[in-house]
Amino acid sequence: MLYVVKRDGRKVQFNADKISKAIKGSAIEGNIKLKETALLDITHKVIEKIEEMRVESITVEEIQNLVEASLKEIGYRDIANLYNSYRQERTKVREIKSDLMRAISAIGVETDRDNANVGNNFSSKLLRIASESNKWHNLAIMPKKLAKAHENGDLYYHDLDSYNLTTNCLHIPTKEVLESGFNTGYGYIRPPKRIESAAELSCILLQSTQNDMFGGQSHPDFDNDMAEFVVFTREQIKSELEEMEVPESKIDQIVDKKLRRSVEQAMQGIVYNLNTMHSRAGSQVPFSSINLGIPNTEEAALVCEVFLEEYDKGLGNGEQPIFPNIIFRVKDGVNKKEGDPYYYLFKIACRVASKRMNPTFMNIDADFNKEYYDNGYMPATMGCRTYLMSNINGEPGTKGRGNIAPTTINLPRLGILADGDINKFFELLQEKLELSRESLLHRYNVLKMLKVKDLPFVAGQGLMKGAEGLSPDDSIEPILKQGSWAIGFIGLAETLTALVGSHHGETEEARELGVKIVTYIREFCDEYKEKDRLNWSCYATPAEGLSGKFILKDQQVFGKIKGVTDKDYYTNSYHIPVGYKISMVDKINIEAPYHKLCNGGHISYIELDGYPDEETIEDIITYAYGNTNISYLGINFHIKYCKSCGTYLESSDHKCTNCGSEDIQGISRVTGYLSLDERFGSGKVAERSDRVSHTNGEKTYCDVL
Numbered sequence: 001m002l003y004v005v006k007r008d009g010r011k012v013q014f015n016a017d018k019i020s021k022a023i024k025g026s027a028i029e030g031n032i033k034l035k036e037t038a039l040l041d042i043t044h045k046v047i048e049k050i051e052e053m054r055v056e057s058i059t060v061e062e063i064q065n066l067v068e069a070s071l072k073e074i075g076y077r078d079i080a081n082l083y084n085s086y087r088q089e090r091t092k093v094r095e096i097k098s099d100l101m102r103a104i105s106a107i108g109v110e111t112d113r114d115n116a117n118v119g120n121n122f123s124s125k126l127l128r129i130a131s132e133s134n135k136w137h138n139l140a141i142m143p144k145k146l147a148k149a150h151e152n153g154d155l156y157y158h159d160l161d162s163y164n165l166t167t168n169c170l171h172i173p174t175k176e177v178l179e180s181g182f183n184t185g186y187g188y189i190r191p192p193k194r195i196e197s198a199a200e201l202s203c204i205l206l207q208s209t210q211n212d213m214f215g216g217q218s219h220p221d222f223d224n225d226m227a228e229f230v231v232f233t234r235e236q237i238k239s240e241l242e243e244m245e246v247p248e249s250k251i252d253q254i255v256d257k258k259l260r261r262s263v264e265q266a267m268q269g270i271v272y273n274l275n276t277m278h279s280r281a282g283s284q285v286p287f288s289s290i291n292l293g294i295p296n297t298e299e300a301a302l303v304c305e306v307f308l309e310e311y312d313k314g315l316g317n318g319e320q321p322i323f324p325n326i327i328f329r330v331k332d333g334v335n336k337k338e339g340d341p342y343y344y345l346f347k348i349a350c351r352v353a354s355k356r357m358n359p360t361f362m363n364i365d366a367d368f369n370k371e372y373y374d375n376g377y378m379p380a381t382m383g384c385r386t387y388l389m390s391n392i393n394g395e396p397g398t399k400g401r402g403n404i405a406p407t408t409i410n411l412p413r414l415g416i417l418a419d420g421d422i423n424k425f426f427e428l429l430q431e432k433l434e435l436s437r438e439s440l441l442h443r444y445n446v447l448k449m450l451k452v453k454d455l456p457f458v459a460g461q462g463l464m465k466g467a468e469g470l471s472p473d474d475s476i477e478p479i480l481k482q483g484s485w486a487i488g489f490i491g492l493a494e495t496l497t498a499l500v501g502s503h504h505g506e507t508e509e510a511r512e513l514g515v516k517i518v519t520y521i522r523e524f525c526d527e528y529k530e531k532d533r534l535n536w537s538c539y540a541t542p543a544e545g546l547s548g549k550f551i552l553k554d555q556q557v558f559g560k561i562k563g564v565t566d567k568d569y570y571t572n573s574y575h576i577p578v579g580y581k582i583s584m585v586d587k588i589n590i591e592a593p594y595h596k597l598c599n600g601g602h603i604s605y606i607e608l609d610g611y612p613d614e615e616t617i618e619d620i621i622t623y624a625y626g627n628t629n630i631s632y633l634g635i636n637f638h639i640k641y642c643k644s645c646g647t648y649l650e651s652s653d654h655k656c657t658n659c660g661s662e663d664i665q666g667i668s669r670v671t672g673y674l675s676l677d678e679r680f681g682s683g684k685v686a687e688r689s690d691r692v693s694h695t696n697g698e699k700t701y702c703d704v705l
Contacts, residue, residue, distance in 0.1 A: 002050065003057040011057060014050075019043050019067060026082040034079070045070040131161035138163040141446075146439050153553035155436060156408045156546050157443070162214040163405075164446050166455060167483065169215030169287075169386050170402035172205050172463055175225035182461045184208050194236065195303075198229035199266035203273040205463075206286040206324075210279040212458045213402075216287035220380035220398045223292040223307070227300035234259050234299075263302055267310040274323045275315060287673065288324035291380040293345060294334050294364065304345050308359070312352040318646025320639055320667050322674045325383025326359035327632075330625055331373070336365075337622075350617040353635055355648070357669060360603070360634040363625040368596050372396060381632050383673045385542055385601035388484040392529050400465035403600065405443050406486035407436045408541040410550045411517075412570055415498030416558055422513070425499060426520060433524045436487045437536070444485070444534070448477040485534050486600040487525055488541030490550060491570030492517065493577045497563040504590055505576040515593055518574060522597045537600030540573035547572065567690070574598070578607070579690035584620060587694050592628035604630060605669070608637040609693035611648070636691075639667035 002014040020043045027034040049066045050058060064087055071080035138160055139147045149155040157163060178198055181191045182205075192198040202219060209217045219225065237258045241251050274288050295301040308326075315321055328349040335342035349359050362381055364370060369379040372389050380398045381387045388403065389396050409432045418425035452459045453472040459479060460472065466479035493503035495517070496510040504514040518538065525536040547569040560566045571577050574594040576587050584606050591604045606620055617635055624630050640649040642656035643663040655662050666677035 002055075004063065005057050005059045007060060014058075016043055016047060019046055019063070022086070023067065023071070023079065023083065026086055027079050029086070030078060030082045032079055032082075034076075038074075038076075042067075042070055042074055042076065045074060134161045134163075134165070142439075142442055146435070146442060149435055149439070153410055153550055154413065154432060155410065155439060156550070157439060158406045158408065158546075159214045163443060166213050166450075167215075167447065167480075168213065168403045168405055169217060169382060169384065170209055170213060170458060170464065171218045171220040171380055171382075171398040171400065172209060173399040174202060174205065174219045174222065175228065176399070177205060177461070177463060178202070178225075178229075182457075184457060192229060193232045195226065195229040195233045195263055196266045196269070198226060199270050200273070202226070203270055203277055206274065206288045207277050207279045208457045209463065210286040212455045215403065216289060216382050216384045216386070218289040218291060218380060218382045218398075218402075220291050221378050222290045223295050223300040223304040224297070224378075226303045227295070227297050230259070230263060230299035230302060233262050237262070260302070260306065263306045264310060267303070267307040268313070270307070270324075271311055271313075271321050272315065275321050285323055287384065289327060289382040289384075290324045291327045291329060291362070293327075293329040293342075293349065293359075293362075294331055294378070295342060295345075301342060301345065304342075305348060308345070308348050308352050311358065312356060314356075314646060317644070318641070319643065319665070320356060320641060320674070321358075322667070322676070325673055327362050327381055327383075328353075328359040329362045329364050329379070330621060331364040334364075336625065347614065347618070350621070351614040353617050354612045354614050357635065357637065357639060357667070357674060360632065361621050361625075363629075363631045363633070365625060366595065366629050366631040368599070368629075369631060381601070381603075385540065385603045385632065386484075387599065387601045387632070388535065388537065390535070390599070391482065392533055392535055393481045394465070400463060400482070402464075402483050403486050403537075403539075404447070404480055404483040405440060406488050406539050406541065406600070407439050408488035408490055408539075408546060409433070409436060409521075410491070410554070411489045412491040412494040412498060412550070412564055413554055415495035416554065416561065416564065418499060420499060422499060425517075429517070429520060430524075433487065433521065437524075437528055437532075440485045440487070440536075441532070444480055447480055448475050450476050452476060481534065483535065484537045484600055486537050486539035487521060488539035488573070488600070489518070489521060490541050490546060490573060492574045493571040494564045498561065501563075503563070503577060503580070504574075505580050505582050505586070511590060514574065515597070518594055518597045522599065525600075538598050539600035540594065540598040540602045542572065542601075573602075575604070577690075579692055581692055582694060584694045585623065588624045588628055588630060588633075592624075592630035595631040596629055603632045603634060605634050605636045607691050607693050608635065610650070611637060634669060636669050641665055641667075 003011040004014050005011055020039055023042055024034065024039060046063070046066050049070065050063070068080050068083055071077070071083060139150065150157050150160070159168070178201060179191050182189050184204065189201065192201050206217045234255060238251060238255050241254060246254065275285060277285055279286050290307070292304045292307065295304055311321060311326065328346070330336050330346060334340055335346040337343060349361070353359055362379070364373050364379060372379055377389065377397045379389055386403045388398065388401055391401070414425055414428040414432065417428055451472065452467065452470045452474050455476060458464050459467045459470070459476055462468065464479045464482070466482040470478065492514055493505070496503045496514055500507070500510050500513060502510045504511045522538040525538050529536045551565055551568065551570050555565050558565055574591060576582055576590060587606065588604065595602045595604070612635065620635060621633065624633055638651050640651055640653060641647060641664070642649060642659060642661050643665050644661035645656060645659045647656055647658040649657060649664065654664065656664065667674055668677055
């Protein structure tokens with residue numbers, strides 16, 4: 001009795017039919033006609049070879065070697081080659097299964113840190129297991145050269161687990177959806193009237209949208225969208241007082257007091273809900289962003305003011321709220337300087353940011369923002385830095401639109417391969433840009449197979465532009481044409497070092513080359529935007545988990561190259577390296593040109609070494625927005641507080657100075673959003689430890705500016 005030893009060690013009885021089936025399958029795949037007599041001859045040849053070995057057991061690999069040899073001996077070299085290809089494919093499949101099993105085993109111990117806001121509970125682990133499985137599936141179904149580009153680290157297809165399932169992010173048309181009402185699947189929700197109900201439902205919108213998508217969600221004009229519900233609340237309060245026959249001379253004062261209290265309760269509810277309301281199988285709260293700061297009415301100004309104040313209060317014990325990410329829009333003549341009608345709102349925003357690291361700030365006077373603003377379109381962005389305004393397939397603007405999917409290029413690898421030859425670098429970049437476009441077109445063709453009912457809330461309830469008039473069984477293709485398709489890049493600093501020996505913070509030569517490289521990417525996107533009639537955009541990739549993934553792959557191939565691959569991460573997009581000592585002014589001036597070039601998303605950071613005051617924040621924003629074309633800016637510092645009593649602590653404190661508790665929480669900003677320190681991935685942990693503050697010798701922040 002002859003036994004075959006399987007790869008997992010099991011022994012099974014030898015079955016010659018399996019040899020015949022494998023040979024026949026290879027012939028069919030190559031369209032080669034093989035008679036049954038020939039098939040029997042080949043099989044018998046293999047059996048004779050096995051008998052000559054005089055063994056009681058034989059491995060699968062040994063049998064396959066004998067089959068291949070027999071095919072060649074008899075003269076069927078074409079079938080032998082096809083059989084060999086089949087063996088290699090099967091080996092690849094087994095390796096994928098093995099890798100998947102190892103990944104699942106690791107997740108069972110602890111979830112990965114690709115996303116700094118994913119927890120470690122049951123639903124988080126289950127989500128990650130499903131995620132890993134679908135990643136392998138999507139790599140298997142795409143063209144081999146696309147799969148290879150992702151696997152070897154030339155490109156990165158973001159959220160590969162969602163490649164065939166959904167789209168990235170969305171600016172919700174908040175006011176419009178609330179005014180019409182909506183259905184989350186269990187019944188119709190009527191339009192709210194009071195601000196408390198509108199605020200609560202605005203959170204439901206974020207949560208329900210998150211469950212249909214893999215990226216973040218935004219209220220793109222929050223204060224103005226909520227203003228109408230403040231108007232109704234005021235009228236209702238006044239009507240109630242009149243019914244109670246309150247003297248007319250007192251009504252306005254009482255109305256104002258009661259109205260403010262109602263708005264305070266509504267805004268407090270939003271802060272609490274967005275830090276406790278889980279989505280995506282309970283793994284994380286919605287990745288929410290709220291844009292505000294340019295109110296059209298006094299009611300909108302009240303919403304803006306109160307929301308900032310309620311966020312400043314923190315959670316129950318004063319703890320730092322992680323969400324939402326707040327974007328305060330700054331505009332000359334509106335709120336930017338003393339004398340502007342809403343300057344007081346800017347002052348509040350600076351004060352809150354000096355304690356909470358939120359809000360971040362957006363410059364509406366940047367020429368590419370002002371152009372849209374002057375034509376009646378309000379620019380907005382997200383904490384994940386998604387930005388879109390132009391639209392090749394319709395009206396520009398943000399509401400109902402978002403990024404569909406991004407692909408990121410490993411820019412430092414191209415710098416290394418070019419070996420100082422700038423022309424060669426641009427040839428390699430062109431190749432990767434074309435491959436990136438091809439990957440996104442493939443994703444487009446996969447996603448257009450989805451139907452409206454596959455995105456039941458965002459598409460089915462008409463939140464996404466392009467969904468108008470679609471039925472549940474219609475393709476979502478009209479929606480895909482309204483969003484942006486991002487080609488991103490990572491590690492410009494390391495790329496420049498590989499090419500010219502310095503990064504853009506160090507020399508003028510590198511500075512000029514950096515702008516030239518990103519301009520090349522932007523021009524490629526603009527060219528194919530017209531040709532493909534899709535909203536291609538140049539994207540300054542956030543690179544949270546990717547910052548460590550790309551460099552690890554490159555270290556394995558190229559080793560550690562000084563200034564390029566000698567860290568645990570690549571620098572975020574076009575940023576100056578976090579460990580390089582540079583003044584705020586220089587950093588702002590150098591990074592500013594990239595904001596206009598990166599029309600798919602951008603952000604710059606100023607890093608401080610302690611808690612700033614309100615004046616410092618205002619000085620930084622005033623300089624940046626008064627002297628450069630920079631758009632989206634965040635002020636970073638490390639937050640530390642006591643989880644027991646909420647007291648804010650210095651970085652050196654390991655015990656609460658108020659209550660003595662050692663239950664201390666650290667908060668940092670990672671790729672736009674705030675996150676708990678312990679949830680950073682390995683690459684971001686290394687990056688955070690390297691960060692230096694952007695000061696200038698012994699001068700204060702204000703002196704620098």
